[in-house]
Structure formats: structure tokens, C-alpha cells
Amino acid sequence: MKKQTKAIRIQSKKSQNREHSTPLYLTSSFTFESAEQGKALFDETETGNLYSRFSNPSVQEFVDKVCMLEDCEDGVATATGMAAVFASMAALLKSGDHILASRALFGSAHQIITQILSKWGITYTYLDADASESDWEAAVQPSTRMVYLETPSNPGLDLVDLEMIGRLCKKHGLIFNVDNCFATPAIQCPAEFGADIIVHSATKFMDGQGRVLGGIVVGKPEYIKAVRFFCRQTGPSLSPFNAWVLSKSLETLELRMDRHSSNALQLAQALEKHPDVKRVNYPFLPSHPQYDLAKKQMSAGGAIVTIELEGGFERVSSFFNALQIPSLSSNLGDTRTIVTNPFTTTHSKLKADEKAALGITEGLIRISVGLEAVEDLIEDFEQAVAVSAAAIAVDK
Numbered sequence: 001m002k003k004q005t006k007a008i009r010i011q012s013k014k015s016q017n018r019e020h021s022t023p024l025y026l027t028s029s030f031t032f033e034s035a036e037q038g039k040a041l042f043d044e045t046e047t048g049n050l051y052s053r054f055s056n057p058s059v060q061e062f063v064d065k066v067c068m069l070e071d072c073e074d075g076v077a078t079a080t081g082m083a084a085v086f087a088s089m090a091a092l093l094k095s096g097d098h099i100l101a102s103r104a105l106f107g108s109a110h111q112i113i114t115q116i117l118s119k120w121g122i123t124y125t126y127l128d129a130d131a132s133e134s135d136w137e138a139a140v141q142p143s144t145r146m147v148y149l150e151t152p153s154n155p156g157l158d159l160v161d162l163e164m165i166g167r168l169c170k171k172h173g174l175i176f177n178v179d180n181c182f183a184t185p186a187i188q189c190p191a192e193f194g195a196d197i198i199v200h201s202a203t204k205f206m207d208g209q210g211r212v213l214g215g216i217v218v219g220k221p222e223y224i225k226a227v228r229f230f231c232r233q234t235g236p237s238l239s240p241f242n243a244w245v246l247s248k249s250l251e252t253l254e255l256r257m258d259r260h261s262s263n264a265l266q267l268a269q270a271l272e273k274h275p276d277v278k279r280v281n282y283p284f285l286p287s288h289p290q291y292d293l294a295k296k297q298m299s300a301g302g303a304i305v306t307i308e309l310e311g312g313f314e315r316v317s318s319f320f321n322a323l324q325i326p327s328l329s330s331n332l333g334d335t336r337t338i339v340t341n342p343f344t345t346t347h348s349k350l351k352a353d354e355k356a357a358l359g360i361t362e363g364l365i366r367i368s369v370g371l372e373a374v375e376d377l378i379e380d381f382e383q384a385v386a387v388s389a390a391a392i393a394v395d396k
Contacts, residue, residue, distance in 0.1 A: 024240065053232065077202075078214070081215040092226055101147070104154075133161075151188075155304070156281070162190055162192075165194075181204050260371065262300075276389040308364050323339065340366050
């Protein structure tokens with residue numbers, strides 16, 4: 001069966017009630033049929049649910065679907081995406097280890113690597129997303145344990161060559177850890193390129209409607225075993241209700257990402273022609289510096305477009321005030337189009353030189369393109385560009 005069919009048909013085992021929609025297991029704990037069974041479950045001679053911090057049928061259904069979509073064998077769900085990112089590192093790295101990472105990372109991932117892991121004696125080296133294979137090779141140290149990257153990155157939409165990094169990690173025996181949140185498994189499958197671990201903020205496109213928080217780590221069993229131990233002891237458990245919502249949402253992931261990508265490409269093409277837009281960035285625009293790589297490892301460009309306007313934050317403010325349809329929020333991955341200014345929101349805690357290195361300027365706008373009629377979006381964005389350009393001109 002195709003993945004789209006499996007995403008709809010994988011579900012928890014039916015109960016005696018023969019329900020069609022999968023049940024929701026809102027319980028903190030599970031009972032034993034006997035003292036002997038309790039002992040067997042705890043000494044792991046029998047498998048089964050004990051406590052929802054450890055496992056839960058609603059959560060397991062979500063994990064099973066993501067493992068299938070990402071071509072991975074095992075996984076652990078978490079309360080948030082950042083819990084998944086942190087667990088994927090903290091469970092597998094120790095004092096004295098070194099991590100190689102793409103410089104283009106979400107702000108909180110950057111803080112984990114530079115401010116939290118560093119306190120534990122874990123060092124890091126950043127490379128530009130477009131660094132050559134020889135650059136990555138030269139950065140490998142005897143203590144290097146993991147390569148971590150986002151592709152496409154947040155917010156710059158920088159790409160890293162997954163095939164190249166997979167080759168590097170295999171050669172040096174490194175753990176290959178990929179944040180696949182922006183692309184989702186509907187568009188990109190890092191496991192095909194040798195990724196050992198794949199992380200997601202399920203809050204974003206996996207939910208797709210801005211309702212619940214969630215995260216997940218999937219990958220090879222030998223690594224997920226350590227992640228599971230870490231999560232069971234530290235407790236970043238995914239709520240069964242959130243897991244139930246996310247599992248149902250995965251049934252439409254492929255359909256939604258098709259529409260998100262189509263809308264995003266058309267909006268990007270329209271804005272690229274606008275004389276008052278300084279720059280438009282989208283992986284499936286031929287003007288993207290890594291367009292060929294995007295076409296190689298992605299089946300579509302995804303939902304995120306970035307644009308840059310002249311005039312700094314004053315221009316951005318005028319532009320946002322003129323928009324009629326989009327929501328102003330630091331979130332993304334919703335059916336509703338969302339805009340934010342990373343310079344003052346998601347990446348505001350970065351230092352000036354760090355922002356500059358990532359191309360995060362005052363005039364940068366990240367657009368999470370939703371599922372509205374694309375004609376309405378184009379019309380609204382074009383009028384807002386014009387209004388904000390006129391406002392800045394008057395002020396000058």
C-alpha cells in the first residue's frame with residue numbers, strides 16, 4: 001500500500017465496542033490482570049502499557065504513523081518539538097563529545113547547542129549550509145559524535161545536501177540527526193539519504209491547524225532506545241489527547257502539503273515580480289541559490305516563503321498593518337497564512353553577528369503560506385507591499 005493509504009489505515013486495535021474512529025486513551029495508568037503480570041511488565045519479560053509517561057495506545061498510534069512515513073523503525077513522541085530536539089541530542093551525547101551543525105538553525109536549537117550542551121562539556125562547530133564536502137570533512141574531530149541540521153532551515157530556507165552528509169557520517173561513524181519539520185515526510189525523506197535520527201515539531205505541519213503541541217524523534221532502534229530511556233526518566237511525555245489529534249491530522253498531511261506548496265510557489269512567483277520587494281526566497285524558485293539541490297532531495301518546495309523589504313522594521317510594521325488575511329504570529333504550519341518578523345520574534349535572542357550570518361535582517365518576513373485561495377493571498381500581499389512602500393516614501 002502507498003503511504004497515504006497507510007497513514008489513514010494505521011490505528012490502534014479495535015476494542016470490544018468495534019469503533020470505527022480510533023479510541024482516545026485518556027488515562028494516566030494501566031491495570032494488571034495479576035501481580036505476576038505486573039512483575040512481568042516491569043522486568044520486561046512481557047510487553048504492555050504501564051503508565052502514560054512511558055507509553056499509551058493513542059501516543060503509540062501516532063508514533064507508528066510517523067515511523068511509517070519517515071521509513072524508520074522506532075520512535076518516541078514528546079510534548080513539544082523542542083523537547084524532541086533536546087532529547088535527540090541529550091540522550092546520545094556526553095561530556096567531551098563534539099557536535100557538527102549547520103549554522104542555519106532555529107533559535108531555540110541554537111540556544112540548546114551553545115548555552116545548554118556547552119555547560120555539560122559538549123563542544124560544537126557550525127558550518128554554513130552551503131559548505132562543501134571538504135569543509136565538513138575538515139571540521140570532523142576525533143571527538144565528533146553527531147551531525148545535526150535543518151533542511152530547509154528556519155527562517156532562511158537554506159538547504160544542506162543530505163546525500164553528502166549521509167556519506168560523511170557513514171565514513172566517520174557519526175550519528176546523522178535531521179530536523180525535517182519544514183519539509184515533512186510528505187516532501188522529503190532523510191532516511192533515504194542515511195539519516196539515523198529524524199526530529200519534528202509536530203505542532204507545525206503534522207497538526208496543521210494550530211491546535212496542539214507535540215514533537216517526535218524517529219530513527220534507528222539502537223539510538224531510539226537511548227532516547228526512550230532519557231524521555232521515560234525526564235518525562236517530556238506527549239499528551240494522549242494531543243497524540244490522538246496529531247494521528248488524525250497525519251491522514252491529510254500529504255494532501256495539505258500539496259496545497260501548501262502550490263500556494264507558496266505561486267505567491268513567491270508573484271512577489272518576485274513586484275518592484276517593491278527587495279528579495280524573495282523559496283526553494284523551488286529558480287532564483288534560489290540551491291534550487292538544483294532542492295529539486296534533487298525534495299518533491300515540492302514546502303509552505304514557507306521569505307521576503308525582504310527595504311525600510312527596516314518601520315516598513316515591516318506598515319506592511320503587517322496593511323495585510324487583511326494573514327495572522328500575525330510566531331507560529332507556522334497552519335491552514336491559515338501566518339507572517340512574522342524573525343528579527344524581532346523567533347530569532348530575536350541571537351546576537352547581531354549571528355543574525356547577520358544567517359541573513360536575518362530587520363526587513364525579513366517569514367510567511368507560512370496557508371490553504372486559502374491563492375488568488376486572495378496574492379492580491380492581499382501585493383496591496384500590502386504597495387501600501388507600505390508608499391508609507392515609507394511619505395515619511396522620507
